[in-house]
Amino acid sequence: METSYILAGIAVMALTTYLIRVLPMVIFRKKITNVWVRSFLYYVPYAVLAAMTFPAVFSSTGSTAGAIAGCVVAVVLALFDKGLLTVAVCAAAAAFVVQIL
Numbered sequence: 001m002e003t004s005y006i007l008a009g010i011a012v013m014a015l016t017t018y019l020i021r022v023l024p025m026v027i028f029r030k031k032i033t034n035v036w037v038r039s040f041l042y043y044v045p046y047a048v049l050a051a052m053t054f055p056a057v058f059s060s061t062g063s064t065a066g067a068i069a070g071c072v073v074a075v076v077l078a079l080f081d082k083g084l085l086t087v088a089v090c091a092a093a094a095a096f097v098v099q100i101l
Contacts, residue, residue, distance in 0.1 A: 061095050070095030 032038050054071075061067045074091035082090075 061099060063099050066095040066099040069098040 032041070057071050058064065058067045061070070070091040073094040074087050077087045077090055
């Protein structure tokens with residue numbers, strides 16, 4: 001690849017990241033009072049995290065069954081308010097066991 005192409009890509013990514021962070025401060029100068037907009041903005045980080053995580057969960061293992069088993073174990077343990085380390089280790093173990101079988 002050419003150096004100019006790489007630099008242009010970095011510049012576009014930097015501009016995009018900057019705009020995403022600056023535009024809300026420029027557009028919303030006063031406190032947001034609309035309940036729907038506040039609710040939407042509250043849940044955006046969770047939705048983005050889920051949209052980035054779930055495809056990676058199902059493509060990270062060699063088998064779909066192992067990924068499903070790990071995901072189910074993680075969700076169940078999270079519903080029972082277990083810690084992050086417990087959830088991660090148990091989900092990985094479940095995916096490993098299903099892949100071995």
